[in-house]
Amino acid sequence: xxxxxxxxxxxxxxxxxxxxxxxxxxxxxxxxxxxxxxxxxxxxxxxxxxxxxxxxxxxxxxxxxxxxxxxxxxxxxxxxxxxxxxxxxxxxxxxxxxxxxxxxxxxxxxxxxxxxxxxxxxxxxxxxxxxxxxxxxxxxxxxxxxxxxxxxxxxxxxxxxxxxxxxxxxxxxxxxxxxxxxxxxxxxxxxxxxxxxxxxxxxxxxxxxxxxxxxxxxxxxxxxxxxxxxxxxxxxxxxxxxxxxxxxxxxxxxxxxxxxxxxxxxxxxxxxxxxxxxxxxxxxxxxxxxxxxxxxxxxxxxxxxxxxxxxxxxxxxxxxxxxxxxxxxxxxxxxxxxxxxxxxxxxxxxxxxxxxxxxxx
Numbered sequence: 051x052x053x054x055x056x057x058x059x060x061x062x063x064x065x066x067x068x069x070x071x072x073x074x075x076x077x078x079x080x081x082x083x084x085x086x087x088x089x090x091x092x093x094x095x096x097x098x099x100x101x102x103x104x105x106x107x108x109x110x111x112x113x114x115x116x117x118x119x120x121x122x123x124x125x126x127x128x129x130x131x132x133x134x135x136x137x138x139x140x141x142x143x144x145x146x147x148x149x150x151x152x153x154x155x156x157x158x159x160x161x162x163x164x165x166x167x168x169x170x171x172x173x174x175x176x177x178x179x180x181x182x183x184x185x186x187x188x189x190x191x192x193x194x195x196x197x198x199x200x201x202x203x204x205x206x207x208x209x210x211x212x213x214x215x216x217x218x219x220x221x222x223x224x225x226x227x228x229x230x231x232x233x234x235x236x237x238x239x240x241x242x243x244x245x246x247x248x249x250x251x252x253x254x255x256x257x258x259x260x261x262x263x264x265x266x267x268x269x270x271x272x273x274x275x276x277x278x279x280x281x282x283x284x285x286x287x288x289x290x291x292x293x294x295x296x297x298x299x300x301x302x303x304x305x306x307x308x309x310x311x312x313x314x315x316x317x318x319x320x321x322x323x324x325x326x327x328x329x330x331x332x333x334x335x336x337x338x339x340x341x342x343x344x345x346x347x348x349x350x351x352x353x354x355x356x357x358x359x360x361x362x363x364x365x366x367x368x369x370x371x372x373x374x375x376x377x378x379x380x381x382x383x384x385x386x387x388x389x390x391x392x393x394x395x396x397x398x399x400x401x402x403x404x405x406x407x408x409x410x411x
């Protein structure tokens with residue numbers, strides 16, 4: 051006997067599609083789900099939450115530290131306790147205050163370098179890919195030049211020459227030397243999009259070049275731009291920490307690399323003072339993990355092949371969820387137009403490239 055779902059499908063056209071909650075949801079609900087679809091990925095949700103935590107800590111960190119990060123005390127090289135959560139240094143300085151206060155410098159350099167590099171990558175990469183001709187060749191040659199510039203060595207030279215520049219100089223130098231790779235990727239994507247039908251239609255209707263780039267190209271390149279921003283931010287954070295760890299002057303008094311620098315110079319590992327370097331190392335690892343998770347979430351959001359939609363929401367004709375097996379590609383088995391075929395077992399359910407009985411169990 052045909053189920054109610056099968057009868058509905060037969061009267062509407064003779065085929066049953068997988069259950070899609072968004073197909074029958076109201077417009078407001080579909081819009082809300084569309085906006086929250088990125089955070090539906092566990093990777094993206096965890097990464098965005100950790101990134102938000104570090105951002106808030108960078109803003110309020112210097113105001114909530116229990117001690118002055120540079121203040122000395124008589125508690126020399128003390129293990130973690132209620133008075134000093136992360137222990138103290140050889141001078142009695144509170145390591146928790148140093149780690150919290152140093153978050154601002156790390157996040158500031160990362161965001162500044164990411165913004166500068168992303169802006170230059172969009173400006174040069176999209177312009178080079180869309181215009182073509184001599185301008186495209188010139189901008190492509192400029193990109194190739196910046197691809198081979200040793201950024202870290204240049205940062206060391208500039209920060210050593212300008213000891214009062216601080217994190218702003220470091221962030222700007224990293225941003226101005228790390229945009230080339232993103233520009234190459236954006237140029238390739240723009241070359242792929244410039245001859246699409248919607249671009250040709252906009253050009254045929256007399257739209258200006260800047261309007262086509264702003265309202266037609268950039269929305270389709272937003273995922274690539276955000277991914278490039280995340281990658282540049284990771285590189286900038288690691289670069290600043292490396293510079294502080296090797297003792298390059300001109301940086302802030304405290305950041306995570308500075309904490310590791312003093313721990314290494316005072317042989318904290320040899321003294322068994324694990325609390326001196328473990329908190330800063332964990333902070334670096336967690337921040338890098340959060341940025342990577344956000345990047346992975348962006349990849350899954352924009353790439354249909356990385357989405358697991360086939361394992362979620364697929365239901366049979368009776369409304370029960372269909373359990374997919376590894377190695378089977380979910381497909382829709384059409385129902386013939388003959389009414390007597392509607393009672394056939396397995397008709398109208400989501401199956402696979404093998405048999406419906408192997409999948410819908």
